[in-house]
Amino acid sequence: MPNRASAHRTADELSRDLVARGLQAARDAIETEAAAVSALADRLDGVFLEVLTAVARCEGHLVVTGLGKSGLVGRKIAATLASTGTPATFIHSGDALHGDSGAVTTRDLVLALSASGETAEVCEFARMLRDRQIPVIAMTGREESTLAQLATYTLDTMVLREADPLNLAPTASTTASLAMGDALACALVVLREFSHHDFAQFHPSGALGKRLSEDQA
Numbered sequence: 293m294p295n296r297a298s299a300h301r302t303a304d305e306l307s308r309d310l311v312a313r314g315l316q317a318a319r320d321a322i323e324t325e326a327a328a329v330s331a332l333a334d335r336l337d338g339v340f341l342e343v344l345t346a347v348a349r350c351e352g353h354l355v356v357t358g359l360g361k362s363g364l365v366g367r368k369i370a371a372t373l374a375s376t377g378t379p380a381t382f383i384h385s386g387d388a389l390h391g392d393s394g395a396v397t398t399r400d401l402v403l404a405l406s407a408s409g410e411t412a413e414v415c416e417f418a419r420m421l422r423d424r425q426i427p428v429i430a431m432t433g434r435e436e437s438t439l440a441q442l443a444t445y446t447l448d449t450m451v452l453r454e455a456d457p458l459n460l461a462p463t464a465s466t467t468a469s470l471a472m473g474d475a476l477a478c479a480l481v482v483l484r485e486f487s488h489h490d491f492a493q494f495h496p497s498g499a500l501g502k503r504l505s506e507d508q509a
Contacts, residue, residue, distance in 0.1 A: 317456075339447065404417065427444040
């Protein structure tokens, strides 16, 4: 029978092994997500330019929609766009099917996020929009998906694998979607000739707002 000291040593060794494996998983996650984001640069092709032009010419709002983790990313994309001169808002895809779709007008564009392109609520919302002749931009990792087929434009955010050890949790895919949204916002900053002064008008509060106000003084 092992004594108590040897049992504790075994537990300590196991803990050190788990910590080492955990740290390696963390490094792998960062490398996986970095590679996923880097790969997007080669996809800023003709379709991206078409989307960029469509959003720049939109007379209404860019309405962003999604569900689950994609919905959370969509909220961030909408917030970034709104703060950098592109009128944007977020509608949860589930809520859209319960009346909130009425907020979308024929002057708007809709950016729909779904990594699989098969999220039922997102696809149903896109189908409703298509029937109303409202253009949909799909942001998905599957260009042959239902959402992509319903969309006017498709931004490809495919990743080779998720960053978690199980290859299940939305990690690399959500990072890729967020980066694609940032790329769109940054390009629109240039197209709109959006300035420090414009940003200060939209962002008067907080540390950033204070700094911008001081710069404008």
